[in-house]
Amino acid sequence: MTELDKIKANAFKNLDEFVKGELQYLVDNNYPLKMFSMENMLPDLLSPKEKDEVKNCLEQLMEGNVVGYCTCRRIAIPKQLMK
DSSP: OOHHHHHHHHHHHHHHHHHHHHHHHHHHTTOOGGGOOGGGSOTTSSOHHHHHHTHHHHHHHHTTOHHHHHHHHTOOOOGGGGO
16 A cells, blocks of 8 residues: 555545534434535644545535535435435
């Protein structure tokens, strides 16, 4: 595994955990999926190199394409958010 592969893998691991946490936050507060926000992501969650590696995914999430990201990353979206 190259250094770039390690950076990308770590970036996706951190981003996936953030997305899962946001989904759980929505469930816990009875919010719909459309309330998903990248605003809650800590600025230092991803290094500059990691952000560059997952730039397209970050853009998708910022545009509200949570379902697309979760589908690609095989993250289950709780049923109550899909109403």
